[in-house]
Amino acid sequence: MIIAIKQGSPTEEVRLFAKSLEEKGVQVHFSEGVSQTVLGLVGDTAGIDAESLSANHLVEKVVRVQEPYKRANRKFHPDDSYVRVSTPIGGELRIGDGFFSVIAGPCSVENREQILGIAESVKESGAGFLRGGAFKPRTSPYSFQGLGVNGLELLLEAKKQTGLPIVTEIMDLNQLDLFGDIDIIQVGARNMQNFTLLKELGRCGKPILLKRGLSATINELLMSAEYVMAGGNENIILCERGIRTFETYTRNTLDISAIPALRRQSHLPVIVDPSHAAGLSWMVETLSKAAVAAGADGLIMEVHNNPEKALSDGEQSLNPSAFTNLMQTLKKYIELEGKKLRIEE
Numbered sequence: 190m191i192i193a194i195k196q197g198s199p200t201e202e203v204r205l206f207a208k209s210l211e212e213k214g215v216q217v218h219f220s221e222g223v224s225q226t227v228l229g230l231v232g233d234t235a236g237i238d239a240e241s242l243s244a245n246h247l248v249e250k251v252v253r254v255q256e257p258y259k260r261a262n263r264k265f266h267p268d269d270s271y272v273r274v275s276t277p278i279g280g281e282l283r284i285g286d287g288f289f290s291v292i293a294g295p296c297s298v299e300n301r302e303q304i305l306g307i308a309e310s311v312k313e314s315g316a317g318f319l320r321g322g323a324f325k326p327r328t329s330p331y332s333f334q335g336l337g338v339n340g341l342e343l344l345l346e347a348k349k350q351t352g353l354p355i356v357t358e359i360m361d362l363n364q365l366d367l368f369g370d371i372d373i374i375q376v377g378a379r380n381m382q383n384f385t386l387l388k389e390l391g392r393c394g395k396p397i398l399l400k401r402g403l404s405a406t407i408n409e410l411l412m413s414a415e416y417v418m419a420g421g422n423e424n425i426i427l428c429e430r431g432i433r434t435f436e437t438y439t440r441n442t443l444d445i446s447a448i449p450a451l452r453r454q455s456h457l458p459v460i461v462d463p464s465h466a467a468g469l470s471w472m473v474e475t476l477s478k479a480a481v482a483a484g485a486d487g488l489i490m491e492v493h494n495n496p497e498k499a500l501s502d503g504e505q506s507l508n509p510s511a512f513t514n515l516m517q518t519l520k521k522y523i524e525l526e527g528k529k530l531r532i533e534e
C-alpha cells in the first residue's frame with residue numbers, strides 16, 4: 190500500500206502517523222522528495238482500511254498494491270484448491286482438482302414425486318449432485334416461497350434414494366441448524382453480502398457454494414469468500430451466475446471473463462450457473478460449453494420434470510431429455526479440457 194502525504198504536512202505529525210501504522214503490524218518505508226513524502230507499507234495490509242486512511246488530514250492519496258483478500262488469494266496459495274464432499278455410500282466427490290462437477294435439479298423442491306423423479310433422472314444422465322431450493326428468495330412475496338423444512342426433508346430422502354449429495358440454499362442464519370445433513374450450503378446471489386451469515390458459515394466447516402451478487406464485482410465476491418475463510422472454513426466454491434447489465438434480452442449477462450479472472454486471482458474452484466445467467470433454457474447448452482472452455486470446474490443448472498408447470502424458473506429449466514443430450518455433448522468438451530466428469534474414490 191502506498192500513501193502520498195499532503196505537501197506541507199508537519200514532519201512530527203507524519204512521523205506519529207507512520208508509527209500508528211506500524212502498530213498495526215506493517216513496516217513503513219519513507220520516501221522523501223523535494224515537495225512530496227510517500228509512505229510505502231509492506232507486510233500484511235489486509236487489516237488496514239484504505240478508506241479510513243484517506244480521511245486522515247495528512248493524506249493526499251492511498252493506492253492499494255495488494256488485494257485486500259488473503260486467504261482466498263492465489264498469491265498465498267499458488268496451487269488450485271478443491272472441495273471434498275463425501276457421498277452417502279462412503280465415497281468422495283471433488284469439486285476442482287481436475288474433476289468437472291455437474292449439479293442439477295429443479296429451482297424449487299415442489300413435492301415428493303417431483304424431487305424423487307428428477308433426482309433419479311439427473312443421476313442417470315451423469316449429474317454428480319442434486320440441487321433444489323427449499324427456502325426460496327423470490328422477488329414477490331406472493332410467489333411460491335418454497336416448502337421450507339419439508340423441502341429439506343424431501344431432499345434428504347432423494348439423497349438416500351440416489352446417493353447424490355445435496356446442494357440447497359440457506360436464506361437466514363436461523364436456518365443453519367436444519368442444514369446438518371445437507372452436503373453443500375448455497376449462499377444465493379441476494380445474500381452474497383450478508384456478512385452476519387457469512388461469518389457464521391465460516392464457523393460451520395461445511396462446503397459453501399457462494400454465488401456472485403447481482404451487481405457484485407469480482408473483488409467483492411472474493412471479499413465475501415474471505416469472510417467465510419477468515420472464520421476458518423476454507424471449503425468454498427465460487428459461482429458466476431450472471432450479473433445485471435443494461436441488456437434485457439437475457440435475464441442476466443453471463444460474465445465469462447469472471448472465470449479466468451477468478452481463477453487467476455484465487456485458488457478456489459469456480460463453477461457457472463448458465464440457467465440463472467440466461468433465464469432461457471435454449472441458451473443453457475451454449476453457455477455451458479463456453480463455461481467449460483473458459484476453465485470452469487463445474488456447472489449448476491436447473492432441470493425440471495415438466496418446466497411448463499414449474500412453480501419457479503420454468504423458462505430457464507431444461508427438461509430431462511434436454512439435460513441428457515446436454516450431458517452427452519458436454520462430455521466431449523470436458524475431455525478436451527483434460528478434465529474428468531465426476532468421480533467417486
Ligand code: PEP
Nearest residue numbers: 296377378379400430465
Ligand atoms: C437459485 O439457485 O435457485 C437461485 C435463487 O440463484 P441466485 O441466487 O443465483 O439467483
Ligand code: MN
Nearest residue numbers: 296491501502
Ligand atoms: Mn432458480
